[in-house]
Amino acid sequence: MKYKLLSVALGAAIGFTASAATAGTLDDVKKKGFVQCGVSQGLSGFSNPDAKGNWSGLDVDVCRAVAAAVFGDDKKVKYTPLSAKERFTALQSGEIDILSRNTTWTATRDTALGLNFAGVNYYDGQGFMVRKDLGVSSALELNGASVCTNTGTTTELNVADYFRENKMKYEVIAFEKADEVIQAYDAGRCDVFTTDASGLYAQRLKLQDASKHIVLPEIISKEPLGPVVRQGDDQWFNLVKWTVFAMVNAEEMGVTSANVDSKKAGSPADKRLLGVEGNFGKNLGVGNDWAYNIVKLVGNYAESFNRNVGPDTPLGIARGVNALWSKGGIQYAPPIR
Amino acid sequence: MSSDISDKADDSSKVSIWNDPKARGIFFQVILVAVIAYLVWALVDNTIRNLEARKIASGFGFLDTTASFGINQVLINYTEASSYGAVFIVGLLNTLLVAGVGILFATIIGFSVGIMRLSKNWVVAKIATVYIEVLRNIPLLLQIFFWYFAVLRAVPDKRSKASLFDTFNINVTGIWMPKPLPQDGFNIVVIAVLIGIVLAFIVKKWAKKRQAATGQQFPVIWASLGLIVGLPFVIYLISGSPLEWAYPEFRETGSRLRMGFQLGTGLQIIPEFLALLFALSLYTATFIAEIVRAGILAVSYGQTEAASALGIKNSHTLRLIIIPQAMRVIIPPLTSQYLNLTKNSSLAVAIAYPDLVSVFAGTVLNQTGQAVEIIMMTMGVYLTISIVTSIFMNWYNATMALVER
Numbered sequence: 001m002k003y004k005l006l007s008v009a010l011g012a013a014i015g016f017t018a019s020a021a022t023a024g025t026l027d028d029v030k031k032k033g034f035v036q037c038g039v040s041q042g043l044s045g046f047s048n049p050d051a052k053g054n055w056s057g058l059d060v061d062v063c064r065a066v067a068a069a070v071f072g073d074d075k076k077v078k079y080t081p082l083s084a085k086e087r088f089t090a091l092q093s094g095e096i097d098i099l100s101r102n103t104t105w106t107a108t109r110d111t112a113l114g115l116n117f118a119g120v121n122y123y124d125g126q127g128f129m130v131r132k133d134l135g136v137s138s139a140l141e142l143n144g145a146s147v148c149t150n151t152g153t154t155t156e157l158n159v160a161d162y163f164r165e166n167k168m169k170y171e172v173i174a175f176e177k178a179d180e181v182i183q184a185y186d187a188g189r190c191d192v193f194t195t196d197a198s199g200l201y202a203q204r205l206k207l208q209d210a211s212k213h214i215v216l217p218e219i220i221s222k223e224p225l226g227p228v229v230r231q232g233d234d235q236w237f238n239l240v241k242w243t244v245f246a247m248v249n250a251e252e253m254g255v256t257s258a259n260v261d262s263k264k265a266g267s268p269a270d271k272r273l274l275g276v277e278g279n280f281g282k283n284l285g286v287g288n289d290w291a292y293n294i295v296k297l298v299g300n301y302a303e304s305f306n307r308n309v310g311p312d313t314p315l316g317i318a319r320g321v322n323a324l325w326s327k328g329g330i331q332y333a334p335p336i337r
Numbered sequence: 338m339s340s341d342i343s344d345k346a347d348d349s350s351k352v353s354i355w356n357d358p359k360a361r362g363i364f365f366q367v368i369l370v371a372v373i374a375y376l377v378w379a380l381v382d383n384t385i386r387n388l389e390a391r392k393i394a395s396g397f398g399f400l401d402t403t404a405s406f407g408i409n410q411v412l413i414n415y416t417e418a419s420s421y422g423a424v425f426i427v428g429l430l431n432t433l434l435v436a437g438v439g440i441l442f443a444t445i446i447g448f449s450v451g452i453m454r455l456s457k458n459w460v461v462a463k464i465a466t467v468y469i470e471v472l473r474n475i476p477l478l479l480q481i482f483f484w485y486f487a488v489l490r491a492v493p494d495k496r497s498k499a500s501l502f503d504t505f506n507i508n509v510t511g512i513w514m515p516k517p518l519p520q521d522g523f524n525i526v527v528i529a530v531l532i533g534i535v536l537a538f539i540v541k542k543w544a545k546k547r548q549a550a551t552g553q554q555f556p557v558i559w560a561s562l563g564l565i566v567g568l569p570f571v572i573y574l575i576s577g578s579p580l581e582w583a584y585p586e587f588r589e590t591g592s593r594l595r596m597g598f599q600l601g602t603g604l605q606i607i608p609e610f611l612a613l614l615f616a617l618s619l620y621t622a623t624f625i626a627e628i629v630r631a632g633i634l635a636v637s638y639g640q641t642e643a644a645s646a647l648g649i650k651n652s653h654t655l656r657l658i659i660i661p662q663a664m665r666v667i668i669p670p671l672t673s674q675y676l677n678l679t680k681n682s683s684l685a686v687a688i689a690y691p692d693l694v695s696v697f698a699g700t701v702l703n704q705t706g707q708a709v710e711i712i713m714m715t716m717g718v719y720l721t722i723s724i725v726t727s728i729f730m731n732w733y734n735a736t737m738a739l740v741e742r
Contacts, residue, residue, distance in 0.1 A: 085703040092393065092706070113706035114391035134594045144595050146409075146495075146510065151686070151695065152703030160407045160417045169600050172407040173609070175689045176699065184689070187489040188509050189608065191594060232391055 025097050025236035026285050034076040037063035038096035041081045041177060044202040045309040046102050055079050059100040061304040062121055062227045065243045069290035074297040083176050085152030088113050098240055099228040104154045116237050119244035120226040123321045125219035126158050127197035132214050139218035143168040148181045148190040155195050158221040182206050196223050201315045239284050246291040248333035249273060250300035252324055257299040273336050280336055399705045408691045410607050421701050428693035429718060435613055436679040442618035443678060447625025454630050473623035478684055480620055485612035485688040496596045515582035516604035522579040529569035537561035609690035621678045628670045632663035664737045672730035676723045693718060
């Protein structure tokens, strides 16, 4: 691990030199012909490779959508699996173009790390999972528990705050990889496994007997997860931001991958979204059919959600706060006009 | 003619500077140094300018910021309210702890196994061979995972325990034992230990002198043991046993979550530490064993024969004749193994042992994003540890080296 880190650091130094001299990320991406996307090392529903090495998930869909907007081809993406603690260095150094790795938007990360958060593709919160036989029904009963989590995450900080605030003793065991956290929890090293609630549902699938574990009702933090880009490249920032917005807008307008062709002749708003009218794609530095390609190849936000984490998937997560603002949730995108 | 001779005499001063090997040598060295200095300067300057351009925070001010995360093994007083600077100290001490204990264990196991492999007893020699060949050929990271995950599943779970003499307990949360609590007056015992060590040195010198003068031997080892362990023990008893033991609290009733050992009672050795320690010492010991074997084999068999011709006991032959000569061959490669062990301890991050790389170059780096400063500090620490180890081993090597008269 040390060597990997060192190489990232070294890469950082060299990357600064290299990228300082080049043009914007969008031009770089167009030149090299693909989007380099930083993802997790395997989190079901968000970014997970299958047996053939094809990545899928909610976070992966953001990268595919950006590739669709730039190239009209959602397959022009290369993935870099990153651990939680490597991710920001990889982005800062220019190793990747987008970080789409269930990353929480926080003040420090937005202001002190030279990064920009390009929207929120999943509103999450931190939860706890325990064995049913512990007989615990609330996180407030966890005094004296040992807690397994990931290093370099906001969860590590939240759990410290939560136990301190409620004057409970705890022992934290923080692993680098998500898979090792779940293994250690399964081996009984700790009583509690904590991460973002979506991650709990995803990781629960990896347990020997998932039915013996429950997720406690408390959500102890706000974890808005979204794609991240480097600060200081507004063109690329705009493109990623509006890619996320386009997917949400498409859902709101009822544009799906199935009906996108017929919607081209739809309402004025549909026409603007799909590039029949207006110059929105040109302003972003891509083709005017950018949003058409996104919806056609990747789908709208609802399609992406349902395909990867929705009720019909093994994760079975309800829309909840991630529903559209018009349906009781908080997913809201500025209009395209 | 005379002018010819004088011409030849100051030939070197008349040769053009370009053809003077000395001047050329200096010229190229100056260029090399200048190029390296420029590259370093360019790298540093570029990094600083780019950090500023991207508004990435830089400088060492972050060391005073509150860390606000917990660590499961701390050797100093650390809470979530401590600073990142404290995290650095915690990580550093944890690294030194596992490396120090690891070096001690690896040396003991390595020397024993190395000698075992040379044993005339077939079974003993084969056991040593199998141990060495198996463990040194499996990647260290896999061994760390094995010790951690395989052993975690083999020991009793958190709500139960296996005990030895009701004092040493083991379960999935680690080894729990009584924690010594020094009371008032325990300082005397500590002083007694120090005095014992000093006396042991004096006795050793005196015994050597006496043996050189009269040929009489003195049981130095037993005397030293008596002075270092026995003397403080007697003082401990006389001063009224100023040491209390805090036993770990084990609950067998109440809510299931609270059953088992209670955090903060007794002395807990976390399984992450144990797994890392086992893996590092057993792995490095295989290399040390081979180094020891090579060292012993490097001592000519004639030395052994000469010793038996003089009627020296087998054990004395090994301890007084073979090993001291073998040490000269052993120490330099042994130093490399110690350095390897220290550097390999950074694999701790894989199993959540809070060493320097894990908590400082990991968590702190991630929270502050100050990769340049943090990686530099971390590299500086490993460099310092390694250089200090090297200096010590070189000094030790010098004392063991053949003194030529």
